[in-house]
Amino acid sequence: MKTFKLGGVHPPENKFSSxxxxxxxxxxxxxxxxxxxxxxxxxxxxxxxxxxxxxxxxIAKSSGFxxxxxxxxxxxxxxxxxxxxxxxxxxxxxxxxxTTEDVWEDGIDTTPDINRExxxxxxxxxxxxxxxGVVGLGGATFPxxxxxxxxxxxxxxxxIINGVECEPYLTSDHRLMxxxxxxxxxxxxxxMKALGVAKAIVGIESNKxxxxxxxxxxxxxxxxxxxxxxxxxxxxxxxxxxxxxLTGREVPSAxxxxxxxxxxxxxxxxFAVYEAVQKNKPLIERVVTVTGKAAKKPSNFRVRVxxxxxxxxxxxxxxxxxxxxxxxxxxMMGKALMSAEAPIVKGxxxxxxxxxxxxxxAAMKSCIRCARCVSACPMGxxxxxxxxxxxHKMWDxxxxxxxxxxxxxxxxxxxxxxxxxxxxxxxxxxxxxxxxIRSRGKN
Amino acid sequence: xNDVILYAVxxxxxxxxxxxxxxxxxxxxxxxxxxxxxxxxxxxxxSANCGGCGYAGCRAFAxxxxxxxxxxxxxxxxxxxxxxxxxxxVMGLEAEEKEPMIAVLRCNGSRQNASMKVKxxxxxxxxxxxxxxxxxxxxxxxxxxxxxxxxxxxxxxxYMDKVTGLPVVVADKCVACGACVKACPRNIFExxxxxxxxxxxxxxxxxxxxxxxxxxxxxxACIGCGKCVKVCAFDAITLVNNxxxxxxxKCKLCRKCAPxxxxxxxxxxxxxPRKPKPEKKVETPxxxxxxxxxxx
Numbered sequence: 001m002k003t004f005k006l007g008g009v010h011p012p013e014n015k016f017s018s019x020x021x022x023x024x025x026x027x028x029x030x031x032x033x034x035x036x037x038x039x040x041x042x043x044x045x046x047x048x049x050x051x052x053x054x055x056x057x058x059i060a061k062s063s064g065f066x067x068x069x070x071x072x073x074x075x076x077x078x079x080x081x082x083x084x085x086x087x088x089x090x091x092x093x094x095x096x097x098x099t100t101e102d103v104w105e106d107g108i109d110t111t112p113d114i115n116r117e118x119x120x121x122x123x124x125x126x127x128x129x130x131x132x133g134v135v136g137l138g139g140a141t142f143p144x145x146x147x148x149x150x151x152x153x154x155x156x157x158x159x160i161i162n163g164v165e166c167e168p169y170l171t172s173d174h175r176l177m178x179x180x181x182x183x184x185x186x187x188x189x190x191x192m193k194a195l196g197v198a199k200a201i202v203g204i205e206s207n208k209x210x211x212x213x214x215x216x217x218x219x220x221x222x223x224x225x226x227x228x229x230x231x232x233x234x235x236x237x238x239x240x241x242x243x244x245x246l247t248g249r250e251v252p253s254a255x256x257x258x259x260x261x262x263x264x265x266x267x268x269x270x271f272a273v274y275e276a277v278q279k280n281k282p283l284i285e286r287v288v289t290v291t292g293k294a295a296k297k298p299s300n301f302r303v304r305v306x307x308x309x310x311x312x313x314x315x316x317x318x319x320x321x322x323x324x325x326x327x328x329x330x331x332m333m334g335k336a337l338m339s340a341e342a343p344i345v346k347g348x349x350x351x352x353x354x355x356x357x358x359x360x361x362a363a364m365k366s367c368i369r370c371a372r373c374v375s376a377c378p379m380g381x382x383x384x385x386x387x388x389x390x391x392h393k394m395w396d397x398x399x400x401x402x403x404x405x406x407x408x409x410x411x412x413x414x415x416x417x418x419x420x421x422x423x424x425x426x427x428x429x430x431x432x433x434x435x436x437i438r439s440r441g442k443n
Numbered sequence: 444x445n446d447v448i449l450y451a452v453x454x455x456x457x458x459x460x461x462x463x464x465x466x467x468x469x470x471x472x473x474x475x476x477x478x479x480x481x482x483x484x485x486x487x488x489x490s491a492n493c494g495g496c497g498y499a500g501c502r503a504f505a506x507x508x509x510x511x512x513x514x515x516x517x518x519x520x521x522x523x524x525x526x527x528x529x530x531x532x533v534m535g536l537e538a539e540e541k542e543p544m545i546a547v548l549r550c551n552g553s554r555q556n557a558s559m560k561v562k563x564x565x566x567x568x569x570x571x572x573x574x575x576x577x578x579x580x581x582x583x584x585x586x587x588x589x590x591x592x593x594x595x596x597x598x599x600x601x602y603m604d605k606v607t608g609l610p611v612v613v614a615d616k617c618v619a620c621g622a623c624v625k626a627c628p629r630n631i632f633e634x635x636x637x638x639x640x641x642x643x644x645x646x647x648x649x650x651x652x653x654x655x656x657x658x659x660x661x662x663x664a665c666i667g668c669g670k671c672v673k674v675c676a677f678d679a680i681t682l683v684n685n686x687x688x689x690x691x692x693k694c695k696l697c698r699k700c701a702p703x704x705x706x707x708x709x710x711x712x713x714x715x716p717r718k719p720k721p722e723k724k725v726e727t728p729x730x731x732x733x734x735x736x737x738x739x
Contacts, residue, residue, distance in 0.1 A: 083652075085577075088575065088576045088577065089561075089576045089577030089578070089581060089583065090576070090577050090583050091583065091652070091656075335575070335576075336561075338560075338561055338576050338577055338581070339560075339581075360564065361564045361565075364566075391566075391568075421565055421566045424565050424566045424571055424575075425566060425571070427571070427574070428566075428568070428570055428571040428574065431574050432570075
């Protein structure tokens with residue numbers, strides 16, 4: 001079975017919620033819609049206090065090339081424009097809406113019928129994706145329309161649909177592939193048309209045999225789409241690792257995947273594209289897994305963006321007694337939440353409830369130079385060395401050791417027998433070196 | 444046998460003389476003419492190489508002074524007025540008397556005043572924690588308590604108070620080099636006038652949030668009420684972004700503002716205790732206590 005060669009780990013999968021069907025979460029009384037839910041410039045707010053908004057109405061406009069529109073996820077009245085605590089505890093500008101009865105904006109098709117015929121042209125598709133505020137739902141929230149615009153001189157050959165979901169615990173993409181497989185594949189066809197490619201590969205890890213079988217069966221009806229089973233290995237869902245696993249090509253250091261003729265999109269993004277193009281529906285809801293060893297009822301929810309995380313935990317059986325940490329995202333890449341009142345954003349794929357006995361970090365010991373982190377690093381870096389350089393503030397050497405190539409997958413920290421916070425130091429190094437590189441560009 | 448020794452001595456001496464002659468001419472040719480004043484100025488400097496003057500070290504500072512030929516814009520914060528007087532003497536100039544400065548921590552979010560809401564167990568460095576999250580108390584402006592400032596202080600002038608969890612400036616040792624100001628990712632330290640008899644008044648908070656959210660995280664946050672601005676007779680206090688700031692150049696240390704502050708965010712250091720006013724009883728016994736008590 002195919003996989004990538006360099007590095008990687010295999011943490012316990014713990015996919016508790018993989019057989020739980022996606023439930024639609026009731027709309028909360030109040031939603032907190034952040035204006036920076038995507039990579040790039042925050043959107044410009046178009047509404048003011050007291051405005052009545054309908055579900056799907058544009059409330060904040062994209063403010064640059066790399067930015068995305070934001071639509072109202074609910075019907076109601078804008079009660080306040082204020083700074084709201086995000087998942088890190090810092091306050092960011094957000095639109096707070098008091099909800100009333102759900103009324104959708106005109107022109108949005110909310111029926112469950114599958115619309116199979118693609119009528120829009122290539123440019124219209126990209127324009128529609130931009131208007132509907134679709135961003136990459138794998139976690140990085142890169143605006144999808146930017147990805148669709150292949151730069152001059154480059155040619156896209158493959159569209160890769162990422163159904164790997166290599167993060168332990170998370171099952172939102174798995175459930176989406178099972179329940180909305182056909183819509184997802186129509187979305188893939190739309191993306192293929194927008195990119196002008198003839199071939200698309202859906203990569204799925206072999207721990208989801210039902211999804212592989214279901215999609216292989218469906219894909220026979222679509223031209224050019226193949227489904228490829230992959231060996232279970234973390235971080236196969238990383239863009240660069242997935243390209244390597246499926247095509248054997250390697251993305252050069254500090255370059256984008258388009259260098260290898262590949263464009264990678266998540267299955268969630270493909271589904272959002274289907275809804276945006278065929279149903280005229282903006283990206284205002286997503287599938288979020290609430291799971292973890294402490295979770296009373298691991299579940300998958302379809303949630304409106306802006307719903308407080310506490311609401312999701314409530315519907316997944318409530319706050320457990322032995323709760324240690326709440327993590328936004330998966331256990332490998334996610335960050336512990338500062339407050340459960342933080343809202344769901346477009347990039348939230350899961351909420352992990354970690355029990356007390358598991359949540360404390362191991363005490364940090366000295367590096368024993370075992371080089372397990374080096375063999376685990378899927379980017380071929382030397383994490384122990386970079387972490388050491390960062391702790392000594394040697395930014396020039398940190399940069400020379402390619403800290404910017406790190407994909408922050410956390411494999412190094414996972415394998416470290418001395419419990420060293422390697423990824424934390426590397427993240428700090430990426431931040432500092434990034435600052436230095438940007439300031440160099442200005443001079 | 445004797446001949447061999449003789450030839451060896453003669454030939455080696457000849458090589459030595461030839462090399463000395465060559466080296467003499469080379470040294471003449473590549474001679475670097477340096478102002479002897481540079482060495483003299485460097486001699487006068489404290490050789491701490493802390494970078495507090497803004498130059499790469501004491502030597503670079505001396506070179507730049509001699510090059511500029513004036514003392515304008517040059518100040519060695521470590522040596523203070525006495526060192527600058529010697530430097531001026533070497534240069535044949537008049538030294539301007541400068542008020543000595545000291546680093547001041549503008550946060551009083553101790554464990555007692557700003558209760559812990561989450562627990563942090565990542566690497567012990569403020570630079571990382573600042574990027575990661577708002578802080579254990581939830582205040583996105585306050586001290587993270589992971590001692591990046593203590594690490595960079597070359598003069599042993601900072602230590603972490605175990606009870607409050609905040610760094611403390613040792614007034615005797617602080618030379619106002621500014622290393623902590625640069626190291627703090629939240630820019631909490633400020634260099635202020637040392638003040639007469641070491642007395643200082645400053646707002647010990649840099650939270651720019653509105654009153655309610657600021658007070659929610661910390662008992663002693665500046666809530667931007669503006670009472671101190673009204674009471675100040677010297678126009679020394681300004682209120683920008685819900686935060687009061689006392690200009691140390693205008694402040695006359697009259698102490699009128701401190702009792703006005705409803706949250707005790709204004710600190711007065713090293714003043715004699717106030718005479719208790721007979722008619723005003725203490726209403727709340729649990730009034731937050733200013734923590735900087737280290738006296739010179």
